Amino acid sequence: MTDILLVEDHEELNELIRIFLEKGGYSVKGVYAGEEAVEFLKKERAKLVILDVSLPGMDGFAVCASVRESSNIPIVFLSARVDKEDKMNGFLQGADDYVEKPVDMELLLVKINALMRRNYSLKQENAVIHSGAVSIDKEAKRVFLNGREITLTVKAYELLVLLAENPGKTLNKQYLFQRIWGADSFSEDQTLTVHIKMLRDKIEEEPKKPKRIQTVWGIGYRYEEI
């Protein structure tokens, strides 16, 4: 699924915006005419539409109206015409925001971030960690092994997140300890190893021969993407 559908007939500007938004972390489909946009949305889906008001043929408002017949996707208008009437027109027809030309790229990106956040609650790009057979939904605080949910205790969960966020990297015990129990904790070293064991029991096929959570002797542990 494409993140953003960009409808702008000016080729150079189309390209420019696309590249900028892609740098911002979005996948962008650039099209050059209203008809193209409508066609695209019939076949594929997008999370947001950027729509130039003045397009050859079907203009921005017409595209907006057409899209709105079947979808509630956020729409941002782009226009050189700064007069109020146009703005009103856009909003009334179901637009969500309006950016004036010449386009301030950063402002555009920021507005898109706001809309995305609100509508898809893309709070964190890394809200879901995929790592081999293990995936962690940080939002819901749930862990899946080969698609099947496994329940972890809070400590085991925190431990797994720390490890899985740094695959291939050895995390030493003091660090893990500090991150989970806090700097001024009086607990024993053993506590950590016990939690490691419990975690292994749940996420390793053969807990006695761990593949995902490797121990690095004298240092700490390392998570491998398997």
Next chain:
Amino acid sequence: MTDILLVEDHEELNELIRIFLEKGGYSVKGVYAGEEAVEFLKKERAKLVILDVSLPGMDGFAVCASVRESSNIPIVFLSARVDKEDKMNGFLQGADDYVEKPVDMELLLVKINALMRRNYSLKQENAVIHSGAVSIDKEAKRVFLNGREITLTVKAYELLVLLAENPGKTLNKQYLFQRIWGADSFSEDQTLTVHIKMLRDKIEEEPKKPKRIQTVWGIGYRYEEI
């Protein structure tokens, strides 16, 4: 419930905007300081906040940050400063729109309509939540289990709506508490668990082995669509 909380220290402007928005069909609470706004939101709820950037004492950004700690309510900034930095600042801190002073009343209203439409009309559409055997008619405030109506108390109902609107997502206790009892409530944690029990007694086949309302140990509760 108030529709809009308006935070603007300039009394005349505050009044003007309030009257205009009221004509637009919204109920508006006007306050004159950031602290007042924060206080208000602790006690009551609003659907949208209009926030002047430059306020005496706690400024707009500070209010925004404070509000965002506990709520996802749409926020529109108002500011005389048109420079880009401020705009960015606002959006990055979780604002949804930005209107320049002097305020174009009609544009403001149109933007508010857009935000309201996006954030609340969507929910109006699914005023009926279907979730497995449970369906909730939010319009009528009635709950059905396997097509048969069950009567819930107000608190139990609010709890169920919150949970059922976020199936599969773990909602932590503080959040639930805040949404139902308000931020500055002195009630005990136990109150929540008691209501959870009552809810389970009504919507679970085997209240002792709950399937729909799962407890996530140490965190909160999660609703499963069954």
Next chain:
DNA sequence: TGTACCTTTTAAAAATTGTTTATGTACGTT
């Protein structure tokens, strides 16, 4: 004003998780 119902508080029981302890096993160095 009284009643019925809802909400909150309280307290004890049950369930779950976290930590410590003890013992066995593996590792690396000499």
Next chain:
DNA sequence: AACGTACATAAACAATTTTTAAAAGGTACA
């Protein structure tokens, strides 16, 4: 191969959280 050290394991214990039931306090409505 032997030794000390670090890690793994299992079970006992401690601490915490949740469930449950019942009583007390509020509130709305007749």
